[in-house]
Amino acid sequence: MEGTPTLDVRGLVKEFPGVKALKGVDFDVRAGEVHCLLGPNGAGKSTLIKCVSGVVEPTGGEIFLGGEPLPVGDPAASLARGVATIYQELDLVDELTVAQSVFLAHEPRRGPFLDLDKMSRETTALLTRLGHEGIAPRAKIGSLRPAAQQIVSIARALSHDVRLLIMDEPSAILDDGEIETLFEVVRRLTADGVAVVYITHRLDEIRRIGNRVTVLSDGRTAATGLPAGTPTDKLVELMVGRAVERLYPERPTGHGDVVLEVRGLRRLPEVRSVSLELRAGEVVGLGGLVGAGRTELLRLIYGLDQPDEGEVYVDGTRLPPDRADRAIEAGLGFAPEDRKSQGLLLDWSLTKNVSLADLGRFQRGLLNVRAERSAAEEHLRALQTVPDDPDRIVRELSGGNQQKVVLARWLLRRCRVLLLDEPTRGVDVATKAELYRVITDLAAEGLAVLVVSSELEELMGICTRILVMREGELVFEIEGSRATEQELLRYAVVPTDTEDFVEEVR
Amino acid sequence: MTAGESGAPAAAIKGAGAQRRLGGFALQEYALVIVVVLLFVAGAILKPDSFPTWDNVRNMLTQASVVGVLAMGMTFVIATSGIDLSVGSVLAAAGMFGGILVDPEGSTLVFIVGTLAFATLLGTVNAISISYGRVVPFIATLAMFSIARGIALLLNDKLPVSLLDLNGGSFGDPAAFSLLWFGTGRILGIPISVYVFLGITLGAWVLLNRTRYGRFVVAVGGNREAARIAGVPVRRTIFTVYVLMGVLVGVAAVLLCARLGSASPVSGNLYELDAIGAVVIGGTSLAGGRASIVGTFLGVLTFALIFSLMTQLDLSTEVQQVVKGAIVLGAVLLQRPEARL
Numbered sequence: 108m109e110g111t112p113t114l115d116v117r118g119l120v121k122e123f124p125g126v127k128a129l130k131g132v133d134f135d136v137r138a139g140e141v142h143c144l145l146g147p148n149g150a151g152k153s154t155l156i157k158c159v160s161g162v163v164e165p166t167g168g169e170i171f172l173g174g175e176p177l178p179v180g181d182p183a184a185s186l187a188r189g190v191a192t193i194y195q196e197l198d199l200v201d202e203l204t205v206a207q208s209v210f211l212a213h214e215p216r217r218g219p220f221l222d223l224d225k226m227s228r229e230t231t232a233l234l235t236r237l238g239h240e241g242i243a244p245r246a247k248i249g250s251l252r253p254a255a256q257q258i259v260s261i262a263r264a265l266s267h268d269v270r271l272l273i274m275d276e277p278s279a280i281l282d283d284g285e286i287e288t289l290f291e292v293v294r295r296l297t298a299d300g301v302a303v304v305y306i307t308h309r310l311d312e313i314r315r316i317g318n319r320v321t322v323l324s325d326g327r328t329a330a331t332g333l334p335a336g337t338p339t340d341k342l343v344e345l346m347v348g349r350a351v352e353r354l355y356p357e358r359p360t361g362h363g364d365v366v367l368e369v370r371g372l373r374r375l376p377e378v379r380s381v382s383l384e385l386r387a388g389e390v391v392g393l394g395g396l397v398g399a400g401r402t403e404l405l406r407l408i409y410g411l412d413q414p415d416e417g418e419v420y421v422d423g424t425r426l427p428p429d430r431a432d433r434a435i436e437a438g439l440g441f442a443p444e445d446r447k448s449q450g451l452l453l454d455w456s457l458t459k460n461v462s463l464a465d466l467g468r469f470q471r472g473l474l475n476v477r478a479e480r481s482a483a484e485e486h487l488r489a490l491q492t493v494p495d496d497p498d499r500i501v502r503e504l505s506g507g508n509q510q511k512v513v514l515a516r517w518l519l520r521r522c523r524v525l526l527l528d529e530p531t532r533g534v535d536v537a538t539k540a541e542l543y544r545v546i547t548d549l550a551a552e553g554l555a556v557l558v559v560s561s562e563l564e565e566l567m568g569i570c571t572r573i574l575v576m577r578e579g580e581l582v583f584e585i586e587g588s589r590a591t592e593q594e595l596l597r598y599a600v601v602p603t604d605t606e607d608f609v610e611e612v613r
Numbered sequence: 614m615t616a617g618e619s620g621a622p623a624a625a626i627k628g629a630g631a632q633r634r635l636g637g638f639a640l641q642e643y644a645l646v647i648v649v650v651l652l653f654v655a656g657a658i659l660k661p662d663s664f665p666t667w668d669n670v671r672n673m674l675t676q677a678s679v680v681g682v683l684a685m686g687m688t689f690v691i692a693t694s695g696i697d698l699s700v701g702s703v704l705a706a707a708g709m710f711g712g713i714l715v716d717p718e719g720s721t722l723v724f725i726v727g728t729l730a731f732a733t734l735l736g737t738v739n740a741i742s743i744s745y746g747r748v749v750p751f752i753a754t755l756a757m758f759s760i761a762r763g764i765a766l767l768l769n770d771k772l773p774v775s776l777l778d779l780n781g782g783s784f785g786d787p788a789a790f791s792l793l794w795f796g797t798g799r800i801l802g803i804p805i806s807v808y809v810f811l812g813i814t815l816g817a818w819v820l821l822n823r824t825r826y827g828r829f830v831v832a833v834g835g836n837r838e839a840a841r842i843a844g845v846p847v848r849r850t851i852f853t854v855y856v857l858m859g860v861l862v863g864v865a866a867v868l869l870c871a872r873l874g875s876a877s878p879v880s881g882n883l884y885e886l887d888a889i890g891a892v893v894i895g896g897t898s899l900a901g902g903r904a905s906i907v908g909t910f911l912g913v914l915t916f917a918l919i920f921s922l923m924t925q926l927d928l929s930t931e932v933q934q935v936v937k938g939a940i941v942l943g944a945v946l947l948q949r950p951e952a953r954l
Contacts, residue, residue: 466828466829469825470825474823
């Protein structure tokens with residue numbers, strides 16, 4: 108186990124325009140070990156693994172693979188040296204067969220033709236090595252369960268003669284029985300001397316599969332090389348441990364009338380019968396793990412998807428399902444998780460982005476573009492957007508300021524219920540503090556705000572109430588001032604006694 | 614579009630995606646103005662006797678007006694990141710439909726109403742299959758390309774319909790409000806069809822830049838999901854764009870038939886390429902999200918000048934076709950770095 112580590116990362120720095128994602132990360136992975144990588148969303152885990160796999164080129168620092176420097180920013184070089192990554196979102200094509208997927212882009216050939224026999228034979232060999240000879244090489248990916256698809260992904264990694272396997276939240280899409288299957292596969296790999304980097308949000312998994320733990324927090328290594336037996340409390344403290352004075356403004360108390368009421372909303376498999384109420388003047392947090400169904404719930408409330416059943420009421424009036432335009436008329440506003448692909452038109456001016464949801468106000472026969480521009484400017488100023496020149500193109504703004512453009516849109520629209528999905532993702536701490544102030548100010552003015560966030564700390568910092576969602580259901584509610592991270596996490600993660608649970612299922 | 618604050622330092626405007634504007638006029642539009650001027654100068658030098666004459670300019674504009682009207686509609690279609698390949702065929706079918714309504718006798722009004730109605734109907738079929746049937750615009754309009762051409766040929770057994778004497782029209786001196794008058798008549802020395810083209814250009818500019826609808830059109834093309842989340846009625850917007858395209862094809866059909874004095878089942882061949890080419894040269898992004906009526910207008914003029922020049926230089930239509938295709942390809946290639954962002 109000792110000797111030259113398989114992976115050695117030293118002082119890794121990565122700056123994106125406006126955000127410093129990694130501020131000096133050190134850690135190492137030995138052959139045959141499972142090294143867990145832990146940290147809140149936005150801590151830099153994804154950036155770190157992308158640097159190692161060559162998708163992202165680091166700004167500074169060094170990466171050694173088996174003692175030799177790894178060429179950076181070159182995915183092919185990383186792959187050739189035995190680094191394979193299995194991403195959270197499986198990047199398989201439903202229509203391809205298992206064998207085709209395993210050998211995608213490096214198909215064995217005989218002369219100019221594909222060697223189909225060899226492809227099939229070697230696929231079977233790889234799956235057997237993983238203990239899953241039951242998966243047919245000719246089966247279509249789309250016909251497999253997510254767990255089996257993941258095994259195929261791993262087989263694909265093995266087909267490249269892997270030395271370091273990076274797994275980004277592999278368990279997020281699996282149920283508990285499937286997770287045990289996955290662990291079995293991981294154990295087989297490490298027995299062969301493969302080094303594994305395992306990213307997870309489920310703290311209980313660390314003890315079950317990990318050898319050592321590294322905790323990332325805000326782009327730095329908060330601790331590295333901890334034994335897997337480190338108490339959960341200690342790990343959580345390390346994850347959250349950053350002390351920022353006055354990061355959070357005064358918490359809104361909000362006891363206005365009920366504005367938004369959700370009754371039995373369901374859309375399987377992500378959302379199972381959710382009911383909640385939102386009062387004017389309060390900020391309600393929606394915590395939980397990635398994949399718990401929080402984004403899907405917001406989309407249902409806002410009318411972007413058709414629910415299986417359930418109703419949404421604003422001021423006691425029922426909203427028609429799957430009609431975002433009617434929801435907006437009723438006073439709802441939505442800032443989606445992915446600002447760039449869902450929130451904004453990146454090549455449009457700030458003005459046009461702000462006014463899009465409320466153009467009718469400026470149209471008296473023709474659009475009054477002067478009034479439009481000055482109204483946009485007014486709201487951008489009020490939110491202290493930088494820059495607040497309404498003619499600038501949104502693409503040129505930083506993430507936090509882009510978020511303010513989205514908020515300005517809904518302020519202009521005078522919306523009364525604001526749904527925010529991960530509003531501070533990818534935003535630096537200083538701008539985060541500004542956004543928190545904006546959100547609480549809005550609540551103080553009488554808006555009802557529902558915030559989805561994977562950063563429990565920020566929910567505890569700004570929310571009147573916090574709801575925890577797990578596997579499509581609300582499982583816990585607590586006042587923001589009384590919430591503790593440990594307790595929220597306890598409800599957010601799937602029951603810890605998984606072994607017993609698996610037995611029960613069987 | 615409000616002019617940018619002149620105080621903003623030019624260096625602050627960075628990023629290839631930024632739409633650089635000088636006094637509210639995009640860079641590409643400036644470039645096109647220069648191209649148009651250069652082409653005219655080139656024509657004047659190469660053919661000093663025949664090119665820079667009022668007769669030639671008038672002729673050019675008259676011919677450009679048919680494709681020009683199509684290009685205005687196509688700008689809206691492309692702004693939604695769609696495409697309409699059927700405009701040339703629909704133009705022929707609509708003209709033929711109007712033609713058989715007034716054959717052997719009828720009035721100009723019946724012809725115009727019939728032609729507009731039929732083009733609108735076919736445009737609506739496109740609209741329904743694309744917005745509600747969720748067929749990819751390329752395929753839906755490719756199918757209509759074939760369907761409409763078939764209809765055009767079926768309507769009068771592959772034969773053209775003469776519209777020459779509709780309401781007393783005759784070449785040279787058509788009676789006012791005869792069909793031929795719309796194609797060849799003039800007011801203040803300017804052909805009626807040029808007035809129609811300019812009027813539609815103005816209307817299109819206002820619709821795109823000064824109405825909520827125009828903003829919706831570009832938003833849908835720029836980022837459909839973001840537009841939907843902002844409350845834009847995406848499906849309805851796409852639907853109306855293809856209906857509008859149909860109406861304008863009807864107008865173009867009337868202008869063409871009025872100029873030729875007949876409706877032909879083989880007319881309008883490859884007009885879709887001319888229209889798309891003019892739009893793309895004008896800077897409207899094929900990926901959607903950016904559209905310019907002024908650019909399209911200049912694109913139409915550019916095409917008209919190039920072909921007038923080539924005709925006067927006695928280049929065959931075959932050569933012209935090669936050049937036309939090459940220009941469109943070149944324009945799309947030039948757009949590429951932006952589209953890739």
